[in-house]
Amino acid sequence: MDKVRITEIAKELGMKNKEIVDKAVDLGLDVKGHSSSISTEDAEKLMNYVLSGETAQASKPSPQPKAPEIKKVEVVETPPPVVEKPKVPEVAAPKTKTLKEKELETGHTAQTPPQKELVENTVSDVAEDKADTVDKVDPTNVQKRRGLVIVKKKRPEVKEVEVEVRQSPSSFYGSRESTPSRSMESMFATSNSASELQKKKKKLKKIPAEKKSTTEKLDIALNIEMADNRIDTEEEDMIVLPDLNVGLLVNEEAKKKKQIDPSQIRTTKKTNFVMQGIQRVGRKRRRRPVQVQESEAISAIEIPEEIRVYEFAEKINKPVSEVIKELFSLGVMFTKNDFLDKDSIEILAETFGINVTTVNDQEAFDYVKAYDDEGEASDQILVERAPVITIMGHVDHGKTSLLDYIRSAKVAAGEAGGITQHVGAYMVEKNGRNITFIDTPGHEAFTEMRSRGAKVTDIVIVVVAADDGVKPQTKEAIEHAKAANVPIIIAVNKMDKEAANPDLVKAQLAELGITPVDWGGEHEFVPVSAKTGMGIEDLLETILLQADLLELKADPSREVKATVIESSLEKGRGPVATVVVEDGTMRVGDIVVAGVAFGKVKALLDDLGRSVKEALPGEPVVVLGLSEVPGAGDTLISVKTDKIAREYAKKKAEYLRQKELSKTTKVSLDDLSAMIAEGALKTLPVIIKADVQGSLEAIKGSLEKIRNSETKVNIVSAGIGGITESDVAIASASSDCIILGFHVRPTGVVKEKAKSAGVEIKTYNIIYDLIDDVTNIVTGLMAPVIREENIGQAMVREVFPVPKLGHIAGCIVTDGTINRGVKIRVIRDGVIIYEGSVSSLKRFKEDVKEVGKGFECGVGITGYTDIKVGDYIESFKEVEEKAKL
Numbered sequence: 001m002d003k004v005r006i007t008e009i010a011k012e013l014g015m016k017n018k019e020i021v022d023k024a025v026d027l028g029l030d031v032k033g034h035s036s037s038i039s040t041e042d043a044e045k046l047m048n049y050v051l052s053g054e055t056a057q058a059s060k061p062s063p064q065p066k067a068p069e070i071k072k073v074e075v076v077e078t079p080p081p082v083v084e085k086p087k088v089p090e091v092a093a094p095k096t097k098t099l100k101e102k103e104l105e106t107g108h109t110a111q112t113p114p115q116k117e118l119v120e121n122t123v124s125d126v127a128e129d130k131a132d133t134v135d136k137v138d139p140t141n142v143q144k145r146r147g148l149v150i151v152k153k154k155r156p157e158v159k160e161v162e163v164e165v166r167q168s169p170s171s172f173y174g175s176r177e178s179t180p181s182r183s184m185e186s187m188f189a190t191s192n193s194a195s196e197l198q199k200k201k202k203k204l205k206k207i208p209a210e211k212k213s214t215t216e217k218l219d220i221a222l223n224i225e226m227a228d229n230r231i232d233t234e235e236e237d238m239i240v241l242p243d244l245n246v247g248l249l250v251n252e253e254a255k256k257k258k259q260i261d262p263s264q265i266r267t268t269k270k271t272n273f274v275m276q277g278i279q280r281v282g283r284k285r286r287r288r289p290v291q292v293q294e295s296e297a298i299s300a301i302e303i304p305e306e307i308r309v310y311e312f313a314e315k316i317n318k319p320v321s322e323v324i325k326e327l328f329s330l331g332v333m334f335t336k337n338d339f340l341d342k343d344s345i346e347i348l349a350e351t352f353g354i355n356v357t358t359v360n361d362q363e364a365f366d367y368v369k370a371y372d373d374e375g376e377a378s379d380q381i382l383v384e385r386a387p388v389i390t391i392m393g394h395v396d397h398g399k400t401s402l403l404d405y406i407r408s409a410k411v412a413a414g415e416a417g418g419i420t421q422h423v424g425a426y427m428v429e430k431n432g433r434n435i436t437f438i439d440t441p442g443h444e445a446f447t448e449m450r451s452r453g454a455k456v457t458d459i460v461i462v463v464v465a466a467d468d469g470v471k472p473q474t475k476e477a478i479e480h481a482k483a484a485n486v487p488i489i490i491a492v493n494k495m496d497k498e499a500a501n502p503d504l505v506k507a508q509l510a511e512l513g514i515t516p517v518d519w520g521g522e523h524e525f526v527p528v529s530a531k532t533g534m535g536i537e538d539l540l541e542t543i544l545l546q547a548d549l550l551e552l553k554a555d556p557s558r559e560v561k562a563t564v565i566e567s568s569l570e571k572g573r574g575p576v577a578t579v580v581v582e583d584g585t586m587r588v589g590d591i592v593v594a595g596v597a598f599g600k601v602k603a604l605l606d607d608l609g610r611s612v613k614e615a616l617p618g619e620p621v622v623v624l625g626l627s628e629v630p631g632a633g634d635t636l637i638s639v640k641t642d643k644i645a646r647e648y649a650k651k652k653a654e655y656l657r658q659k660e661l662s663k664t665t666k667v668s669l670d671d672l673s674a675m676i677a678e679g680a681l682k683t684l685p686v687i688i689k690a691d692v693q694g695s696l697e698a699i700k701g702s703l704e705k706i707r708n709s710e711t712k713v714n715i716v717s718a719g720i721g722g723i724t725e726s727d728v729a730i731a732s733a734s735s736d737c738i739i740l741g742f743h744v745r746p747t748g749v750v751k752e753k754a755k756s757a758g759v760e761i762k763t764y765n766i767i768y769d770l771i772d773d774v775t776n777i778v779t780g781l782m783a784p785v786i787r788e789e790n791i792g793q794a795m796v797r798e799v800f801p802v803p804k805l806g807h808i809a810g811c812i813v814t815d816g817t818i819n820r821g822v823k824i825r826v827i828r829d830g831v832i833i834y835e836g837s838v839s840s841l842k843r844f845k846e847d848v849k850e851v852g853k854g855f856e857c858g859v860g861i862t863g864y865t866d867i868k869v870g871d872y873i874e875s876f877k878e879v880e881e882k883a884k885l
């Protein structure tokens with residue numbers, strides 16, 4: 001065991017040797033004189049006795065509570081400081097001293113110590129103890145010694161020598177004595193528990209990287225502190241803690257904001273600087289708030305849900321081009337005036353590392369949200385509701401016949417009035433349960449509704465004629481149903497026909513991913529005949545089974561929420577709307593709002609035109625009493641007062657007006673080309689329509705090969721036949737898609753739709769030209785081309801045989817003008833069947849040079865006599881211009 005001389009103890013305590021000898025004798029120690037040595041244990045007892053007048057036994061209990069207290073603090077400590085746990089008992093004391101000294105220097109009290117409870121507790125504990133001691137011993141000494149204790153334990157020899165003015169061994173004991181509340185055993189115990197702490201440390205190392213690095217840096221800082229001179233040590237000690245805490249605060253803030261905060265990294269770096277000196281750290285710290293603010297300024301924005309690209313760019317303080325480029329690189333195309341959709345906003349937020357909060361500026365009139373919120377907040381009593389069905393399928397495959405059969409079979413019997421009129425939806429009964437059919441067959445209506453946010457259909461029935469198989473519109477119907485994520489039931493119709501081949505239908509649909517259940521797939525195929533009624537009951541049962549799976553429920557006790565299926569302005573009745581109730585119950589007298597329409601429900605009619613008092617969830621009903629005709633797909637909600645309804649409708653109308661004013665424009669081909677040239681656009685989405693399969697395949701094959709290092713053609717869809725409204729709808733939905741027609745031309749409605757939707761249609765008669773143009777777009781290289789300028793279109797109403805001249809087409813000009821001598825093409829069913837020029841143009845037997853829109857005329861075509869009623873004559877001229885394509 002180590003021995004300590006009395007003289008060393010006396011020196012340490014600043015007392016005379018004799019006094020110590022006397023005290024030792026008092027304690028019953030075997031001490032003869034000041035050169036006598038005693039064990040360290042006895043030395044401790046002696047020092048305690050000298051300082052406090054208590055014997056070691058009396059003073060011992062005091063250290064006991066200390067140790068657990070420190071341990072407790074270790075456990076309670078918040079993570080980052082805990083990382084230093086192993087050093088806590090050691091560090092705490094020097095910190096205590098340092099802080100205390102600081103306080104003395106600065107005049108701060110011990111009540112305003114740093115941050116941690118640990119430090120606080122230890123400070124106050126030690127301070128109290130010290131206060132006792134100070135009464136008896138020189139306070140300066142005590143302070144110094146207290147600091148030494150820690151230094152000693154960290155780097156015993158080095159510290160001792162340096163700090164205790166080379167007083168060597170005695171300092172050890174002196175320091176211990178200066179913290180009488182801690183026995184040597186307890187201190188060693190702490191030290192001995194190093195292995196345990198080491199384990200904890202290891203565990204802690206598993207915490208996130210930034211914390212780990214902070215810890216390590218603190219360790220280093222402390223180590224340096226131990227090895228360096230004392231002042232530096234203290235200063236660094238003072239700095240280390242605040243730095244860590246600032247770091248933590250920043251981290252916490254960053255977490256709250258769910259954003260990447262670069263200051264986090266900076267903070268960690270600062271800890272490094274801690275080691276290099278106080279000034280640098282201080283300077284850094286002063287800067288930090290500024291940095292945080294800067295990052296906040298561009299890292300979190302609040303935007304309205306409806307925001308245009310350039311507005312978004314302004315908000316995030318970035319050039320519009322950068323935002324557009326980013327969107328292009330993500331495969332979505334926007335011009336600066338386009339409204340950003342939710343997905344795009346999300347993507348942009350992520351790309352730019354910005355926390356975007358959308359403020360719903362439509363909330364003021366978002367009566368649907370208000371309704372839904374209310375529903376969520378209250379306990380709903382959900383009951384089963386009728387499923388809502390939409391029938392889709394290819395032309396002539398029997399959609400209408402099927403709907404009619406179901407309706408007449410299920411409704412006519414027993415109903416005096418029978419079927420009165422078409423109201424857009426009807427309900428039939430099967431096995432005591434109701435099924436609602438949307439009576440507007442075709443996917444156009446379905447898609448239109450969906451595009452307006454209405455999700456009224458629960459199940460889609462795709463009708464496929466067993467004798468005809470899968471056709472283009474069958475595919476489209478399936479695509480639309482899939483896109484809407486609505487379950488599909490296949491009705492294999494016309495089973496009564498001899499040519500019926502249901503297996504072929506199954507095989508064709510399986511190829512599209514619609515595999516029948518009996519082939520191991522998930523889709524029900526029900527063979528039916530809308531003519532004989534065969535399989536109709538099975539179809540209805542299948543619908544009910546599917547509905548069961550969907551667990552369609554609603555709360556009839558609520559106020560009503562319904563979807564407008566059809567609406568019209570009727571003579572004598574005013575605005576009339578057929579709705580399907582989604583939730584709640586619709587009643588006569590309800591005050592409702594539906595888009596820009598509002599009003600008190602005057603009357604409710606069922607699908608047979610009979611007056612009813614209410615309509616339950618899933619049921620269709622005709623509503624009378626609205627102020628205006630609401631749009632199909634609008635949601636109708638019942639509100640408390642007429643004032644509320646009026647207000648909602650007014651705000652909605654104003655909003656729509658504003659939106660109309662700032663109507664977005666789709667991207668033009670020029671933009672496309674420019675973007676590709678910039679390298680921002682990765683794919684060029686196209687829809688190809690051609691007159692014959694051979695051309696289509698040739699075009700597809702060539703386009704697929706067109707690509708440069710970054711860009712390629714993406715064929716969204718390709719088909720035979722004229723350009724349809726559906727093509728325009730698909731192109732419009734893609735927002736960046738162009739339609740390429742080969743030997744086909746858009747006519748009438750299609751043309752108008754494309755124009756209003758801003759969809760660019762390019763048509764060609766020579767494959768080479770088409771490929772060339774697309775190549776130019778894709779490569780971003782534009783060569784000058786001869787442009788075709790469309791002059792006008794006329795529809796053939798009658799055909800007159802004229803001797804010598806052949807056939808003259810009696811037309812009405814539907815668009816632009818028809819001119820004599822200009823080039824024309826004859827379009828039949830959207831397909832170009834002839835190209836030539838106008839040989840004669842007459843109005844009432846008179847030769848004219850030009851006939852304008854809305855006027856009738858007789859058109860003779862050079863070298864062509866096979867003109868037919870319904871054909872279109874399109875006049876055009878070729879203009880040479882600098883190509884921008």
Ligand SMILES: Nc1nc2c(ncn2[C@@H]2O[C@H](COP(=O)(O)OP(=O)(O)OP(=O)(O)O)[C@@H](O)[C@H]2O)c(=O)[nH]1
Pocket residue numbers: 393394395396397398399400401402441493494495496497528529530531532
């Ligand atoms: N033999 C037989 N003929 C049917 C059946 N279903 C429909 N048809 C006939 O097929 C033709 C087209 O039927 P629609 O019900 O008009 O077909 P659709 O799909 O509604 O046609 P669009 O409204 O033009 O899209 C009509 O002549 C029907 O009589 C059936 O099950 N068997």
